[in-house]
Amino acid sequence: MTSPDLRHHGDVDAAPGLADFAVNVRVPHPPDWLRARLAAALDGLGRYPSKQAEERAREAVARRHGRSPDEVLLLNGAAEGFALLPKLSPRRAAIVHPGFTEPEVAFRDAGIPVEHVLLDGDFQLRDVRTDADLTVIGNPTNPTSVLHAAARIKQLPGRLVVDEAFMDAVPGEPESLARDPEVLVLRSLTKTWGLAGLRAGYFLGDPGTLERLAHGRPHWPVGSLTLEAITACCEPEALEASAQFAAEAEAHAAYALEQLQGLVVVPPKAPFLLIRAPKGAREALRDKGIAVRRCDTFPGLDDTYLRVAIRPPKEFAVFVDALRVVMEELA
Incomplete structure (x- = not known):
């Protein structure tokens, strides 16, 4: 029988009222x-x-x-x-x-x-x-x-x-x-x-x-x-305009997160990135109104891994600021 966790998707993590960094759709609506x-x-x-x-x-x-x-x-x-x-x-x-x-x-x-x-x-x-x-x-x-x-x-x-x-x-x-x-x-x-x-x-x-x-x-x-x-x-x-925008946003997001101590960031090649944070970071972010994708439902990962959707720099800064505070609280 298939484990129910295999059917878990980011839209479940992005509950109403939370800033959504869990769903990896790059834009909120069609251009x-x-x-x-x-x-x-x-x-x-x-x-x-x-x-x-x-x-x-x-x-x-x-x-x-x-x-x-x-x-x-x-x-x-x-x-x-x-x-x-x-x-x-x-x-x-x-x-x-x-x-x-x-x-x-x-x-x-x-x-x-x-x-x-x-x-x-x-x-x-x-x-x-x-x-x-x-x-x-x-x-x-x-x-x-x-x-x-x-x-x-x-x-x-x-x-x-x-x-x-x-x-x-x-x-x-x-x-x-x-x-x-x-x-x-x-x-x-x-x-x-x-x-x-x-x-x-x-x-x-x-x-x-x-x-x-x-x-x-x-x-x-x-x-x-x-x-x-x-x-x-x-x-x-x-297609050409879209790919260039994505690459610039990914580079900015990776750089912003690399400035945080104690965080492991996998260099992104897609409109989301994988980070490894202290245990409890996902729940702490949620308490601050931030939704990220849990990763313990992916074979090979545990609950210290989080998938974060990349957003435009000003919007992504909200996530980085919240994560900085969470890292300090969990240190």
Whole structure:
């Protein structure tokens, strides 16, 4: 039976009334240009999602990644992609941890044995030994914010599934495997563009694998607004501006936290960072009105680790000031 902790997500930590540094969605709502695109699509909600709109979205994704449209499977959020993975029927699945727990939940619910590949220390990917015939890894990894080398990922055993939900926050996406036809890559658009309530994502892979994953899905699995969002967010000018902003915010956040004594900060490559603070820091921050993501629900981490969403500098300073006081109180 799957541990209930594996289903824990940051939205549970971000209770009403708390300053939210637990949810790793980068912006609180879609930017104005995207809101306008979605608003213009509202009048079409009286009709079923059209084949033409689906084709436009797939073509937009394909252009973005240098693939063909038949190598794109549109999803009702990346979470749906994880739920589809058991259709690949692996004999044994390996999950690189600490990492996002949804794929493990999906495999265990389907009765597929799961093996943990635990990374320690700096959470870098080194020699991995497993007899699994399918391996799942995040890149950049949630919650560690570590960006792994694509060449190192390619050395992992079995069929490779790479969760690149946060790769569009990395300028130039240097370690992405989105163009590799031998790898099944999962992408999300909800984190970058404030669309967590809409759900938007896609798989990139060979047509045969995508057909297998899509088998049995209901009619119109992706709604009209999601199709419009995918099309809009895959335009080159939108992606370039977003990645640069993310990199600047990450550098500022890491520097601000590194000034605090007694804190271990994992250098971030995604719009969140992993820190190790004195025991009790999460509860003390909560008492001061600050929500951060607990990390003892991730295999390989304990309750001294916290995941912190990166916000614009002025907003992030509120968290740093609160954490400074907490560190002094717990010292």
